[in-house]
Amino acid sequence: AQRVTQPEKLLSVFKGAPVELKCNYSYSGSPELFWYVQYSRQRLQLLLRHISRESIKGFTADLNKGETSFHLKKPFAQEEDSAMYYCAPSPHPGNNRKLIWGLGTSLAVNP
Amino acid sequence: GAVVSQHPSRVICKSGTSVKIECRSLDFQATTMFWYRQFPKQSLMLMATSNEGSKATYEQGVEKDKFLINHASLTLSTLTVTSAHPEDSSFYICSARDGVSSYNSPLHFGNGTRLTVT
Numbered sequence: 643a644q645r646v647t648q649p650e651k652l653l654s655v656f657k658g659a660p661v662e663l664k665c666n667y668s669y670s671g672s673p674e675l676f677w678y679v680q681y682s683r684q685r686l687q688l689l690l691r692h693i694s695r696e697s698i699k700g701f702t703a704d705l706n707k708g709e710t711s712f713h714l715k716k717p718f719a720q721e722e723d724s725a726m727y728y729c730a731p732s733p734h735p736g737n738n739r740k741l742i743w744g745l746g747t748s749l750a751v752n753p
Numbered sequence: 754g755a756v757v758s759q760h761p762s763r764v765i766c767k768s769g770t771s772v773k774i775e776c777r778s779l780d781f782q783a784t785t786m787f788w789y790r791q792f793p794k795q796s797l798m799l800m801a802t803s804n805e806g807s808k809a810t811y812e813q814g815v816e817k818d819k820f821l822i823n824h825a826s827l828t829l830s831t832l833t834v835t836s837a838h839p840e841d842s843s844f845y846i847c848s849a850r851d852g853v854s855s856y857n858s859p860l861h862f863g864n865g866t867r868l869t870v871t
Contacts (some may be wrong), residue, residue: 676859686797686846688859728796746796 648729648744655719656752663714663747665703665729675712677703680726689714689727699723719751755781757849759863766837767871774832774866776847782827783849787860788820791844800845803830837870844868 647666655661667673675692690698692705692712703714712729729744756779766772776786784805789797801822802810809822819841821833830849834841844867848860 678860685864686848686860686862691859743797743799 646729646744648727648747650747651745652748652750654750654752657721658718661716661719661723661749661751663727663729663749665712665714665744667710667712667729673705675703675705676730677701677712677714678728678730680728682725686728719749721751721753724749724751755779755849755851755861757783757847757861757863759847759866761866762864763867763869765869765871768838769836771833771835772837772868774834774845774847774868776830776832776849776863778828778849778851778861781849781851781861783830783851784827786824786830786847786849788822788830788832789846789848791846791865793844797846800832805830834868837868839870842868842870 645668647668649664653661653663677689678686679689680686689701690696690703692703700718701714701716703712705712714727714729716723726746726748728746758777758779760775764772786803788800788803790800791797799812800815800820801812803822803824804810805824805827809817809824811817819835821835822830824830830847832845832847844865846865847863850860
């Protein structure tokens, strides 16, 4: 099976604290990995993808093939980061492949 | 940027009736669209993959006769919930990937449709 695991359903931190949302995958091959975010009352949107090696809104995610992980990190959380975060690897090359979603982590950043 | 338009955003129907939800890709062609269902405070559940010009691929446990998918053009996929029941009440979301982009291009999501069956 090609599974994605986000072990934390809910993560609560204080403003200014570091935050790490965990994501592990369990399948072979070279995955294309994404983090999507859903803010309250908004549509899902791409946050970042590993191939770009970018930092979006202060978030970064490093692909660790040894640990098969793609954890999302931010050194100083902000209240506006409160949202639902989904890790979504995609193991199949080709335009019609599916993304196998993690169950999502709800991040709450408290003032 | 690429936008996916989903309509209606909210619909209330009576038990036993059918409801059609549209998903359109604006400014890009989508050979493949995905339909999801989201329960309150839970993750997205992929229901089916909609392929332009061919039959949809349904995930295990999703009734294809109940959730009819039609992808007649490169910019439109529809999901019809047939003979709806209260347990079908949920939030349905579609997504699409630009058909001419590389495989590592991201999905673009519709705003979702809140279906309430009374």
